[in-house]
Amino acid sequence: MSDAPEPDGAPRGEAVVELRGIRKSFGTLEVLHGVDLTVHTGEHVVVFGPSGSGKSTVLRTINMLEEPSEGSVKVLGVEYGPGLPDVKAEKRGGPVQLRRHVGMVFQQFNLFPHLTALHNVSLPLRAAKKMSRRDAEERAAQSLAQVGLLRWAGHYPAQMSGGQQQRVAIARALSLDPKVMLFDEPTSALDPELVGEVLAAMRELAESGMTMVIVTHELNFAREIGDFNVFMDEGVIVESGRRGFFDTCESPRTRQFIEAVL
Amino acid sequence: MRLLATYDWYLVWENKTDLARGLLTAIEVAGVALVISLVVGIVLALVRMSKPPFSWVAMVYVNVFRGVPALVSVIWVYFGVSLLLGINFTVFQAGVIALVLLYGAFISEIYRAALLAIPKGQREAGLAVGMHPLRVFVQVIFPQATKIAIPNIGSMFIGMIKDTSTFTVIGLLEVLRVTQNINSVTFQPFVLFTAAAAMYVGATFFFDFVFRVVEASMTIPPGGGVAGIFSRRRHQRIDLVVKQVEAMSGRN
Numbered sequence: 001m002s003d004a005p006e007p008d009g010a011p012r013g014e015a016v017v018e019l020r021g022i023r024k025s026f027g028t029l030e031v032l033h034g035v036d037l038t039v040h041t042g043e044h045v046v047v048f049g050p051s052g053s054g055k056s057t058v059l060r061t062i063n064m065l066e067e068p069s070e071g072s073v074k075v076l077g078v079e080y081g082p083g084l085p086d087v088k089a090e091k092r093g094g095p096v097q098l099r100r101h102v103g104m105v106f107q108q109f110n111l112f113p114h115l116t117a118l119h120n121v122s123l124p125l126r127a128a129k130k131m132s133r134r135d136a137e138e139r140a141a142q143s144l145a146q147v148g149l150l151r152w153a154g155h156y157p158a159q160m161s162g163g164q165q166q167r168v169a170i171a172r173a174l175s176l177d178p179k180v181m182l183f184d185e186p187t188s189a190l191d192p193e194l195v196g197e198v199l200a201a202m203r204e205l206a207e208s209g210m211t212m213v214i215v216t217h218e219l220n221f222a223r224e225i226g227d228f229n230v231f232m233d234e235g236v237i238v239e240s241g242r243r244g245f246f247d248t249c250e251s252p253r254t255r256q257f258i259e260a261v262l
Numbered sequence: 263m264r265l266l267a268t269y270d271w272y273l274v275w276e277n278k279t280d281l282a283r284g285l286l287t288a289i290e291v292a293g294v295a296l297v298i299s300l301v302v303g304i305v306l307a308l309v310r311m312s313k314p315p316f317s318w319v320a321m322v323y324v325n326v327f328r329g330v331p332a333l334v335s336v337i338w339v340y341f342g343v344s345l346l347l348g349i350n351f352t353v354f355q356a357g358v359i360a361l362v363l364l365y366g367a368f369i370s371e372i373y374r375a376a377l378l379a380i381p382k383g384q385r386e387a388g389l390a391v392g393m394h395p396l397r398v399f400v401q402v403i404f405p406q407a408t409k410i411a412i413p414n415i416g417s418m419f420i421g422m423i424k425d426t427s428t429f430t431v432i433g434l435l436e437v438l439r440v441t442q443n444i445n446s447v448t449f450q451p452f453v454l455f456t457a458a459a460a461m462y463v464g465a466t467f468f469f470d471f472v473f474r475v476v477e478a479s480m481t482i483p484p485g486g487g488v489a490g491i492f493s494r495r496r497h498q499r500i501d502l503v504v505k506q507v508e509a510m511s512g513r514n
């Protein structure tokens with residue numbers, strides 16, 4: 001895995017996601033005051049911080065579910081955001097094109113309740129990848145097998161536990177062969193006993209070399225998996241660092257937060 | 263009871279063909295109008311949920327036509343349009359258009375409420391997997407909203423059948439017009455209008471049943487009946503795919 005980061009977390013791969021000067025306002029309230037973040041191939045980036053710090057908003061700008069008011073969102077070198085002043089992007093893309101490279105897993109799973117697990121995964125394959133029904137269903141079944149849920153293919157979301165639903169959601173995002181996977185507090189809505197199976201699926205994905213950006217409150221998991229760690233508060237990145245960040249961070253605000261959570 | 267027996271109830275049986283034909287006409291007008299109203303209603307709901315000033319236009323339309331009685335609506339369409347624009351609709355067409363004008367407005371409100379009941383995460387999930395926004399609407403949001411809307415649409419359809427009774431003013435041969443015609447010869451209003459009412463009530467029970475079947479077919483996981491057949495076939499296909507993939511991973 002040549003793109004995997006160095007043992008200290010220093011990146012070896014190329015930049016997949018580049019956020020520069022991201023500002024976001026809802027009405028008159030500015031919630032992001034200029035955020036820069038680079039995610040390299042094979043890298044696992046962890047974003048954490050208190051509620052309302054803007055970490056989910058940052059994540060959601062990466063696939064344009066949240067359109068930044070200002071700033072540059074580059075994925076694989078293509079500009080999808082408003083861009084930086086005085087810089088003219090060579091290549092610009094639309095949100096639908098962007099999302100075909102970026103997978104996302106939500107806090108509330110957001111499976112489609114009217115479809116079986118298999119069709120939750122195969123629908124996007126048919127819609128976004130224009131695969132035939134037969135190919136899409138076969139690919140979907142393989143994805144479900146990857147997260148250990150092949151036997152649940154014919155079940156509806158309401159018949160599955162939260163942990164199983166979230167694993168289907170992971171399979172759904174994975175089946176599209178994304179270049180980067182975004183996780184928005186993927187275990188926050190789960191019963192404590194179900195957190196483990198989702199983290200295990202994510203760990204396996206990380207080991208396979210997938211590029212990941214994870215917003216989470218699970219700091220033990222973050223410490224274990226994060227090549228690059230970002231602490232956010234009140235719409236800015238307070239501090240960030242590579243492996244060992246949780247022991248070496250300097251800002252009193254970061255220390256205070258980590259101690260309160262761990 | 264003896265009093266009731268003194269009436270000539272046999273009159274209803276004698277005119278059963280005309281009455282049945284009247285009911286059929288009423289159901290036909292209402293049925294065609296329902297299909298068009300659904301299309302109009304869904305479009306109106308989307309316009310109503312869009313940005314001003316479009317949403318205002320839809321809001322005004324919806325409130326005007328929810329307020330207009332069916333009788334007035336059909337007189338506008340049949341006589342008004344003919345006078346103003348010189349377009350002459352048949353009574354059937356005029357009845358359908360009059361109902362669509364009113365029930366398009368009602369159904370738009372039903373769909374608006376149903377669409378708003380779908381969590382916004384559903385749309386986000388659809389977009390996040392790279393689906394086109396229109397496709398997200400058609401395959402993710404709309405089926406879920408329809409499931410919520412179906413019971414209310416059933417009520418609307420029963421209302422539509424009943425509202426066809428006002429189309430007697432333009433001479434549509436629906437239940438009430440047929441009843442009036444027979445009455446003008448036999449002078450038995452109590453018998454005839456009771457029979458008419460019974461026909462509307464009978465239709466109500468029947469379509470209530472139909473919509474219940476549709477509703478049941480949309481429950482998840484699918485229950486018995488028609489939905490059960492489709493669901494069994496779907497599961498057979500899923501099982502097949504699962505076995506295939508299992509066999510492949512077994513070989514590896």
